Amino acid sequence: MHRSERRFRRDIAVIPEIHEFVSQFLAARGVGPGGLHGAALVTEELFTNQVRHAEGGLGDITISLDVEGGELVLRLVDFGVAPWDLTQSPEFRTAAPIGERRAGGMGIHLVRCLARALEYDHRDGNSHITVRLSLES
Amino acid sequence: MFEINRDAEGIVHLSGRLDASQVEEAKAILWDLKESTTLDLSGLDYISSAGIGVIVESYKRLNAGGHSLRLTRMTRAVKNVFTLTGLDRILTIE
Numbered sequence: 001m002h003r004s005e006r007r008f009r010r011d012i013a014v015i016p017e018i019h020e021f022v023s024q025f026l027a028a029r030g031v032g033p034g035g036l037h038g039a040a041l042v043t044e045e046l047f048t049n050q051v052r053h054a055e056g057g058l059g060d061i062t063i064s065l066d067v068e069g070g071e072l073v074l075r076l077v078d079f080g081v082a083p084w085d086l087t088q089s090p091e092f093r094t095a096a097p098i099g100e101r102r103a104g105g106m107g108i109h110l111v112r113c114l115a116r117a118l119e120y121d122h123r124d125g126n127s128h129i130t131v132r133l134s135l136e137s
Numbered sequence: 138m139f140e141i142n143r144d145a146e147g148i149v150h151l152s153g154r155l156d157a158s159q160v161e162e163a164k165a166i167l168w169d170l171k172e173s174t175t176l177d178l179s180g181l182d183y184i185s186s187a188g189i190g191v192i193v194e195s196y197k198r199l200n201a202g203g204h205s206l207r208l209t210r211m212t213r214a215v216k217n218v219f220t221l222t223g224l225d226r227i228l229t230i231e
Contacts, residue, residue, distance in 0.1 A: 015158040016138070019183075037183060037214045044185050048157045094223030098200070101193055106186035106222055113221045 005064035008047070010057050010078075015044055018063065025065045026072070026135070035135040038114045039072050045107035046076050046086075046129055054081040054127060067135070071116065076129040083122040086111075086129065140180075141166045152180030155188030163188065167195040172204055179210035184218055196228060207231060 004025050008014045019040045026036050043063065050061055058080035066073045092109030093100075111118060117132040139159035140152045143166065155163055168191075176192070196206045208230045211219070219225045 012157045015156045016154070019154065019156065034214070040183065041185055041218070044156055048185075048187065092222070094221075095226075096223070098193070098197060098227050101197075101224075101227075106189065110186055110218065110221055 003064055003066040005062060007060040007062050010051055010059055010061055012048060012051055015047065018043055018047060021063065022065065029067060029135075031072075031135050035072075038133060039074070039135075042111050042114050042131055042133060043074060043076075045111050046074070046131065049086055049107055050076065050078045050081070050084075050127065050129075054078055054084045056081040068132075070135060071132045072135050074131045074133070076127075076131075078127040078129075080125055081127050084127065085120045085122070087118055087120045139163070147172070148175045148177050150177045150180060152182075154183040155181060155191075156183065156185045157187035160187050160191050163191045167191055168198065170195060170199060170204075170206075171202070172199075173206070174199065174204070175207045175209055177210055178208060178212070178215055181212065181215050184215050186222075189218065189222060189224065192228075193224065205229060 006021055008018055022040050022043050023036055026039055047061060057078060060079065062077040064075045086108055089105060089108045092105040111131065115131045115133045119130040121128045138153050139155050139162060141149065141163055143149050149166060199206045206229065208228055211230065219230065
């Protein structure tokens with residue numbers, strides 16, 4: 001089976017469509033609920049971070065999915081944005097008391113927990129994010 | 138999709154998928170709570186950091202008023218997300 005790619009409008013409202021895209025891709029490859037859940041979560045967190053934090057943006061974000069060596073390879077391209085290297089985000093403090101908890105940073109933390117590899121590159125005015133995660137539950 | 142409603146006993150039931158596109162719907166109920174409340178998450182299939190953020194803020198608001206928030210009947214997948222963020226050691230999860 002081949003890579004699957006779609007462009008999504010730069011809008012949090014399209015997240016259900018992104019989840020459907022990821023679910024259909026993985027279900028067609030026999031991936032169980034555990035793998036689906038992790039993949040959907042990583043995709044949403046990366047997309048949401050780009051929409052909320054990357055400056056600029058030409059309107060669409062491309063998400064492509066592929067399976068390589070038993071891993072899901074997710075590639076996200078955000079067009080016409082300023083560099084925003086998510087791999088340089090500070091560590092999320094899982095032991096922070098409730099009074100110090102803020103929403104920021106949790107999404108990247110979850111991606112780091114679930115993904116085997118996370119890469120960022122900025123070239124030709126576009127941000128490129130590549131994530132690899134196991135498809136086992 | 139995501140649904141949230143409060144039953145006659147005051148228990149708040151969350152079901153479906155609480156992703157970033159659904160947080161306003163969750164806030165409308167959770168940030169309006171004014172007494173100790175139990176959340177039933179048995180029907181919740183999925184939660185992302187945005188959804189967790191709404192629940193954490195609800196917890197903080199209720200705590201500030203001397204009230205509690207209990208999270209019950211989580212699925213394994215949803216519980217795992219709370220565990221990864223360390224919130225299983227802070228929130229009241231049953």
